[in-house]
Amino acid sequence: MLKVHHLNQSRSQRVLWALEELNVPYDIIRYEREKTMLAPASLKKVHPLGKSPVLEDDGLIIAESGAILEYLEEYYDPTHQLQPQDKAQKLQYRFWLHYAEGSLMPLLLMKLVFGRLGKPPVPFGLRTLGNALGQGVQKAYLNQQIETHARFIEAELAHKPWFAGDNLSMADVQMSFPVFALLSRGSIDNLPNLQAWKKRVEMRPAWKQGIEKGGPFTLPGE
Template structure:
């Protein structure tokens, strides 16, 4: 039995979605974030040395990292579904977006979250204006332009493809779901990226996605 070590409001939500799309049996072990730090609880260190989620355990194996989990599940449990055939243009798109999600887009989104939270953290009163000004400068001159460049890139791709790897849903869409949700939730104006919004609506309307939400519990982008 596959066990998903599922952290509240985290990227492990898409692992649940993939399992639902594949129709695989699984169980969920839930972990709550620390209310102050929003970090994972110490219990996750018992599952994996880095103490982070997502992590799955399956037949004595422990697999961490979203991309590695997806590749493991596709190799071990998928039978010709949710992954294009090797040697095709669609497979190249699939591989690219599977790695792009965490390798290129998510670091920028995480940095944005961190720099938004720094001025809200406890610190001496005389330091707070400096910290706030520094964070705003980084956001305005580096993070915002970079993220906008990436979102325009994604929008252009989805203007030419119904799904990230082509004309059908694949596990690359599962991998891209979290960063797209996060990007649209963190400042994108309604209607600014219509292709991304349309794609996300189709994702969220899928029965497997809805079942994953019901199983994983309340979910919101931090």
């Protein structure tokens, strides 16, 4: 049986959702974040990077969300339930599958990091300087970049319910983490298409089942 090394409040929620959509049985090995919000050192026993998610399948160890989702699509989705076959939609599917972590998520992570430069664990004496630096970088660069991406995604969802077209795909699964983070931390108003997409995700039985098994998924703001 497949094993998912699952860290709370992390990208591994995507893997649980995908497995529930595919109705593939799996076991969960749970890990809790440290007070620093980093993954525990015990994850390094599974993969040298010590990150989650990690998927185990008959001795194979697969890391990285996108690689895991492509692996599940290749070996556990024989009817291509979560991959479009139309050429144009397949191109969109591939774009969003890579865009999520290649373009959008780095900006959101930077915003989180710079937003916390004035807070613990930054030493008390450096917090004023850290806060000024963090706010300056966000104002001068990050906020504009994130809004550009948010408006791009909002426009893309204006005429289709899912990222690759009319049906849910692994592209939506991959985009779930950065979109939830964007809506939580991006401080951008008037994104009705993104909000509607989020509601469609949250209404899916497989999403709810993944939450029940994996634990709360709230991605609080800074």
